[in-house]
Amino acid sequence: MDATLDSLLTGLLATGRQIATILGPLAAAAAALHLVQSQLTGRLLSRVGWGGVWLTGWLGVPVHELSHAAACVLFGHKIKRMRLFAPDRATGRLGDVEHSFDPKSLWQQLGRFFIGIAPLVGGALVLWALSAVLGPPDVRFEPLAAGAGPGDAVAAAIRQGAALLRGLADPAVLGRWTTWAFLYLCLCVGAHMAPSSTDLKGGALGLALALAALLLLNLVVALCGGRLDALESLALAAVAPLLVLLLLALILGVGFLLVVVLLTAPLPERAL
Numbered sequence: 001m002d003a004t005l006d007s008l009l010t011g012l013l014a015t016g017r018q019i020a021t022i023l024g025p026l027a028a029a030a031a032a033l034h035l036v037q038s039q040l041t042g043r044l045l046s047r048v049g050w051g052g053v054w055l056t057g058w059l060g061v062p063v064h065e066l067s068h069a070a071a072c073v074l075f076g077h078k079i080k081r082m083r084l085f086a087p088d089r090a091t092g093r094l095g096d097v098e099h100s101f102d103p104k105s106l107w108q109q110l111g112r113f114f115i116g117i118a119p120l121v122g123g124a125l126v127l128w129a130l131s132a133v134l135g136p137p138d139v140r141f142e143p144l145a146a147g148a149g150p151g152d153a154v155a156a157a158i159r160q161g162a163a164l165l166r167g168l169a170d171p172a173v174l175g176r177w178t179t180w181a182f183l184y185l186c187l188c189v190g191a192h193m194a195p196s197s198t199d200l201k202g203g204a205l206g207l208a209l210a211l212a213a214l215l216l217l218n219l220v221v222a223l224c225g226g227r228l229d230a231l232e233s234l235a236l237a238a239v240a241p242l243l244v245l246l247l248l249a250l251i252l253g254v255g256f257l258l259v260v261v262l263l264t265a266p267l268p269e270r271a272l
Helices: 002-047 050-074 106-134 150-169 177-190 204-223 228-264
Strands: 078-083 096-100
Touching: 002 050, 002 106, 002 204, 002 228, 050 078, 050 096, 050 106, 050 177, 106 177, 106 204, 106 228, 150 228, 177 228
Parallel strands: none
Antiparallel strands: 078 096
């Protein structure tokens, strides 16, 4: 009985640690990205007008909506309508994916959460592809070493992000048109990859199911005498490069927001 209780406690503690150290940094990065995205969109709309959304929206919004659509397919939701880029002054929406699901299906209920956050993953994949094709040639996203911990993941994200920025600061790299294309396309994607409040609405049950599944997995592994640190290392291996890409999007977003604020300062506010 004592061994069983110890395993249950180990599983509970592991779940809490994983939420804090793995999901926590991702949530913080996503929240910061959402804040920058909201400020940037609001500034463009108030000083430039609806035409300003085309500056980044022509690419970023379709990537955002296609990410939702891909997650809908993965979790068995029925897509009723998809508008990849259709700015609507009345609602403020730039695009949408309307979908339906079976409320009795746990899989489809779980999918509501992942469909909501899908633009983070979809946008990160596009940023990774842009980095591979157009980014600085000496910068590569290296996997974490076996047995790495949460601190190693954060350190790797900061180290690889700094290496990417150093590569972009190289005068030889800045002299290439591909570098500027890379920065602009990354900005377009990064400016729209954060989930909106509408995206996350209704996903609370899906999040609860995801956390319950994580807890159950940890409990089963602990009761069977398995190594929970192996599961955490696997999760961290996926989180580290995602954090790097979110950091890239955040840095570009903040930089572009400052530029937009300075350039639009002389312009009067528009009535929306």
